[in-house]
Amino acid sequence: MADSNFIDYVKIHCKSGAGGAGSTHFFRAKGVPNGGPDGGNGGKGGDIVLKANSQLWTLLHLKYTKHVKAEPGKNGMDGRKSGPSGMDQIVEVPLGTVARDAETGAIITEVIQEGQKYILIPGGRGGLGNENFKTSTYQAPDYAQPGEPFQEKWIVLELKVLADVGLVGFPNAGKSTLLASISAAKPTIADYPFTTIVPNLGVVSYRDYQSFVVADIPGIIEGAHTGKGLGLRFLRHIERNSILLFLVAVTSEDIKREYEILLQELAEHNPELLGKKRILAISKMDLATPDDIKKLKKLKLDIPLLKISAATGLGVVELKDQLWKELHEE
Numbered sequence: 001m002a003d004s005n006f007i008d009y010v011k012i013h014c015k016s017g018a019g020g021a022g023s024t025h026f027f028r029a030k031g032v033p034n035g036g037p038d039g040g041n042g043g044k045g046g047d048i049v050l051k052a053n054s055q056l057w058t059l060l061h062l063k064y065t066k067h068v069k070a071e072p073g074k075n076g077m078d079g080r081k082s083g084p085s086g087m088d089q090i091v092e093v094p095l096g097t098v099a100r101d102a103e104t105g106a107i108i109t110e111v112i113q114e115g116q117k118y119i120l121i122p123g124g125r126g127g128l129g130n131e132n133f134k135t136s137t138y139q140a141p142d143y144a145q146p147g148e149p150f151q152e153k154w155i156v157l158e159l160k161v162l163a164d165v166g167l168v169g170f171p172n173a174g175k176s177t178l179l180a181s182i183s184a185a186k187p188t189i190a191d192y193p194f195t196t197i198v199p200n201l202g203v204v205s206y207r208d209y210q211s212f213v214v215a216d217i218p219g220i221i222e223g224a225h226t227g228k229g230l231g232l233r234f235l236r237h238i239e240r241n242s243i244l245l246f247l248v249a250v251t252s253e254d255i256k257r258e259y260e261i262l263l264q265e266l267a268e269h270n271p272e273l274l275g276k277k278r279i280l281a282i283s284k285m286d287l288a289t290p291d292d293i294k295k296l297k298k299l300k301l302d303i304p305l306l307k308i309s310a311a312t313g314l315g316v317v318e319l320k321d322q323l324w325k326e327l328h329e330e
Contacts, residue, residue, distance in 0.1 A: 013068070016047055017087075018124045019044055024142055025129075036140065037131045040077045040129045043076075045125075045126075048068055049119055050109065051092050062093075068089050072147075073147055086123055095162050098157070100157075162240055164241065170262070181313070182214065204323075244266075244277070249287075250287065250307070255282065255296075277326050279306065285307050
């Protein structure tokens with residue numbers, strides 16, 4: 001996924017189709033100068049429909065789409081013929097997309113299953129033709145209903161990446177290197193902060209042809225929940241993860257403090273994230289000094305702790321086993 005092509009937020013103006021008007025036509029034919037009402041109903045206006053598409057990974061295709069408009073319904077016709085309904089406008093989005101009312105911020109819907117559809121804005125109903133208003137005492141009604149008007153609204157679409165495991169860590173903690181070593185993903189890797197500027201997804205192969213998905217989001221720094229660094233914009237991508245895998249480099253000056261800062265940033269963003277399963281992996285063990293090893297022996301935390309090196313493969317198999325176990329534990 002190219003960095004410039006990852007779009008996870010768009011704002012679009014949606015306008016449904018108005019309903020067609022009912023017809024006030026009266027039947028006329030040779031020898032039948034005063035036939036009864038035969039005006040047909042107006043067609044329904046088109047809906048604006050959100051549809052989940054598993055082949056999409058980003059909202060890039062909507063980046064330059066500011067207006068989405070459905071067709072109006074056609075007016076009713078003579079001979080009791082209804083007007084055609086307006087064509088719906090389908091807005092296809094990746095799985096994990098949330099639709100919000102741009103004015104209130106309220107969540108309208110979330111689509112998380114392939115092919116799932118939701119009518120964001122319904123089209124107007126078509127008006128009834130005059131034949132519907134004929135009664136025993138009123139044989140020639142000369143009126144019909146107008147169609148319902150269109151509706152319009154600004155909608156915000158936000159993508160929350162769907163993955164089983166979310167990688168959480170400071171910039172340059174080794175998240176991208178780990179993702180590259182356990183999956184076929186090819187994230188940008190370099191020895192400087194903020195190498196990752198968009199989320200990366202990797203499918204991790206496990207035993208007996210099984211697999212799970214890991215997401216690497218841009219590194220979090222202290223104060224990320226207030227807008228510092230790059231992490232704030234992408235924190236929502238770990239809201240759907242079943243497990244949070246914290247990565248802290250063994251070379252960190254204070255591993256426990258770094259883990260606690262990461263935890264606090266998640267809590268400030270969304271307290272519900274603290275209810276997810278957590279694992280701490282101490283990365284870059286190939287760079288550990290004797291002093292680093294001593295610090296690790298004194299480290300006391302209440303979550304599973306593993307020591308790994310994505311560069312050498314140390315502990316990577318054990319990490320995959322632990323993640324699989326946590327994912328499938330009741």
